[in-house]
Amino acid sequence: MKDTYILAIESSCDETSVSINKNGREEIATVVLTQMDIHAQFGGVVPEVASRHHIENITMVIEECLTKANMTMEEIDAVAVTYGPGLIGSLLIGLQAAKTLAYIYHKPLIPVHHIAGHIYANALVESMKFPLIALVVSGGHTELIYMKEDYSFEKIGGTLDDAVGEAYDKVARVIELPYPGGPRVDQLAHEGEDTYHLPIPLDDESYDFSFSGLKSAVINLAHNEKQRGNELNKANLATSFQNRVVEVLTKKTMRALEEYNVDHLIVAGGVAANKGLREKLTELCEEKNIHLTFPPMKYCTDNAAMIGAAGYYAYKLGRVADLTLNSKANDKLQ
Amino acid sequence: MRNLFIDTASSRIILAILEDDKIVYEKNVENDMNLSTRIFPLIDEMFQKTNMQPIDIDRIYVVNGPGSFTGVRIGVTIAKTMAWALHKEIVPLSELELMATTSVEQTYKVPYIDARREAVFGAIYDKDNQVLLKEQYISIEELCKHIPDMNDVAFLGYTPIHIDGTIVEPNVNLSMLIKRHQNDRSLNPHEVNPNYLKRTEAEEKLEKSLHD
Numbered sequence: 001m002k003d004t005y006i007l008a009i010e011s012s013c014d015e016t017s018v019s020i021n022k023n024g025r026e027e028i029a030t031v032v033l034t035q036m037d038i039h040a041q042f043g044g045v046v047p048e049v050a051s052r053h054h055i056e057n058i059t060m061v062i063e064e065c066l067t068k069a070n071m072t073m074e075e076i077d078a079v080a081v082t083y084g085p086g087l088i089g090s091l092l093i094g095l096q097a098a099k100t101l102a103y104i105y106h107k108p109l110i111p112v113h114h115i116a117g118h119i120y121a122n123a124l125v126e127s128m129k130f131p132l133i134a135l136v137v138s139g140g141h142t143e144l145i146y147m148k149e150d151y152s153f154e155k156i157g158g159t160l161d162d163a164v165g166e167a168y169d170k171v172a173r174v175i176e177l178p179y180p181g182g183p184r185v186d187q188l189a190h191e192g193e194d195t196y197h198l199p200i201p202l203d204d205e206s207y208d209f210s211f212s213g214l215k216s217a218v219i220n221l222a223h224n225e226k227q228r229g230n231e232l233n234k235a236n237l238a239t240s241f242q243n244r245v246v247e248v249l250t251k252k253t254m255r256a257l258e259e260y261n262v263d264h265l266i267v268a269g270g271v272a273a274n275k276g277l278r279e280k281l282t283e284l285c286e287e288k289n290i291h292l293t294f295p296p297m298k299y300c301t302d303n304a305a306m307i308g309a310a311g312y313y314a315y316k317l318g319r320v321a322d323l324t325l326n327s328k329a330n331d332k333l334q
Numbered sequence: 335m336r337n338l339f340i341d342t343a344s345s346r347i348i349l350a351i352l353e354d355d356k357i358v359y360e361k362n363v364e365n366d367m368n369l370s371t372r373i374f375p376l377i378d379e380m381f382q383k384t385n386m387q388p389i390d391i392d393r394i395y396v397v398n399g400p401g402s403f404t405g406v407r408i409g410v411t412i413a414k415t416m417a418w419a420l421h422k423e424i425v426p427l428s429e430l431e432l433m434a435t436t437s438v439e440q441t442y443k444v445p446y447i448d449a450r451r452e453a454v455f456g457a458i459y460d461k462d463n464q465v466l467l468k469e470q471y472i473s474i475e476e477l478c479k480h481i482p483d484m485n486d487v488a489f490l491g492y493t494p495i496h497i498d499g500t501i502v503e504p505n506v507n508l509s510m511l512i513k514r515h516q517n518d519r520s521l522n523p524h525e526v527n528p529n530y531l532k533r534t535e536a537e538e539k540l541e542k543s544l545h546d
Contacts, residue, residue, distance in 0.1 A: 046536040048403065052528070055407050059418040060524050073419060089404055092370055093411050099374055100415040104388045323374035 006315060007076045007101070008308035009062070011094030012086025012114050014038075014045045015301065016057040018065040020076070021308030024316075027124055029069035030305040031061050040179050051089035058097045065304075073105050080110040080311025082117060082304075083321075084328030085140065091327035099323055110311045111321045114302075115141055115333045116151070118268035120310035121299035129264045129291070135253050137277070138269030139165030139182070142209045142249075144256050145333070150313050153333045156256060157207025164245060165271050167211035171241050174222045175234045186274045189242035192235030196221060198244050207252050214244055242276045250280050257290055266293040273300035337512055338391045342369055342409035343401030343429045344447060345492035348506070349380050351391075355513035359384045362506075369408055377412070388416055393423035393520065395512060399529035400455035400469065401429045401447055406528040414523040423520035426529070427511065430469045434459045435507035438488040442466070442481055445490040445504065454495060455531050463514075471532045 003022055010017045019030035035053045039045045066072065081098035084091055102109040119134045133156075134145040142159035162170070165182055172181020177188070198217050202210040218241055225232045257265060265285060271277065272295055285292040299306055339350040342365065350360040359380055366372075381387055396413035399406045410426075417424035433445035434457070443463075446456040449471055456477050458467035467480045474497055481487050489501045533541075 048534040096411040097415045100412050324371040326371045
């Protein structure tokens with residue numbers, strides 16, 4: 001069978017990335033240009049600044065990726081692009097570049113949902129066995145998704161307020177960790193002890209999550225300790241916070257696996273890099289004989305390799321867009 | 335020389351193909367909120383009607399600002415990607431200079447784009463299209479101080495601003511603009527980027543905090 005090559009572009013937040021994927025499984029070349037250091041000085045991603053950097057970098061990143069792969073646009077079968085969700089100004093740069101390439105080379109244009117990308121990052125590691133449950137955890141998402149086949153996303157639960165990554169970033173700010181705070185909370189959590197009493201967030205029979213209460217509890221606790229003149233043990237607070245988060249995430253995920261009679265779990269998104277979550281899920285899945293796939297660390301942050309993998313399966317299903325395709329800041333995974 | 339012209343920076347979308355400075359095709363339509371979805375169907379219509387393909391173009395002229403930041407970026411992304419991929423020449427042009435190709439009776443021409451908060455992206459040209467005040471982000475009040483004769487000036491803009499003077503809707507002369515720039519050196523597409531004339535608020539605040 002003829003090989004299929006997908007050129008994929010991702011620019012939904014502060015990474016300009018291009019990747020070439022072969023047959024879904026193989027990453028031929030990927031280039032990721034991150035703006036993290038630029039946004040660090042602002043304490044978070046500034047959308048207009050991000051857009052300005054994307055446009056400066058986009059053609060260079062495409063060129064570097066093709067050079068690295070030793071390929072030309074003529075050898076590419078389709079162009080995949082993250083159309084959303086994300087920062088609209090940033091998404092538009094990748095989208096217009098992708099449309100231009102698709103148009104001038106007469107290639108199909110494949111729209112990819114950013115979260116589908118995170119899920120399909122796992123296809124770069126091993127083939128996805130359906131049915132499966134995907135736990136999507138990132139700065140913008142906390143969702144449990146049941147997939148009975150490719151591109152069938154049944155959301156069985158999600159966050160009612162903050163995404164888990166968002167809660168991490170806010171807690172990082174409370175305990176004065178520099179941006180990006182999430183990974184630093186995770187690191188600190190491994191140095192402390194679970195001494196602070198914090199509520200387990202939304203510990204009920206649903207598959208939904210809520211982290212705003214836990215976040216507020218952390219803020220109040222830090223405030224009260226300060227009022228009393230007590231020194232806050234940051235490491236212990238990080239550990240206590242992380243344990244509550246991991247507890248509720250793993251508890252509901254394990255229950256979903258049981259109820260849906262699924263023995264393959266994949267974890268996707270930036271928070272999939274969280275060591276606390278990795279350790280606990282690994283332990284529980286071993287116990288229950290569940291096959292667990294974590295994306296390698298390099299696929300946890302935003303990258304086009306995952307868009308290439310997701311783009312390949314979308315292409316095989318004929319999910320092609322026309323040139324009126326628009327970027328969407330918010331869009332349901334479907 | 336076969337030229338492609340792309341302008342998505344202002345309230346109009348202007349697409350054109352010119353043989354040297356002679357217009358073969360020109361489309362000038364209102365730029366609404368749907369630029370991102372409309373631009374490629376319009377580009378495709380242009381190539382269909384002229385029976386051409388992007389590969390047939392020798393040089394791309396793209397308006398890189400000032401204007402709507404998102405609008406500018408859409409046109410520039412398309413132009414630089416096309417120029418890079420097809421190894422075409424690329425030359426950035428100014429939206430204000432384009433607007434100033436409008437012919438008026440007055441001696442002075444002040445093309446402007448509303449930048450809100452009583453400020454504009456503006457410039458001042460005389461009758462021979464010589465620049466009297468180079469394009470910049472400037473308060474309307476300050477801009478007016480630079481105009482030699484307030485009774486003999488045409489303000490060229492697509493949207494109204496608070497000003498005591500004659501506002502004329504631009505009626506651009508693409509042929510004149512392209513002729514003026516036909517000997518401009520082509521740039522490396524990677525280096526063709528928007529000319530915003532204004533830093534982001536976040537950068538301005540950061541700079542200020544570092545000075546304080």
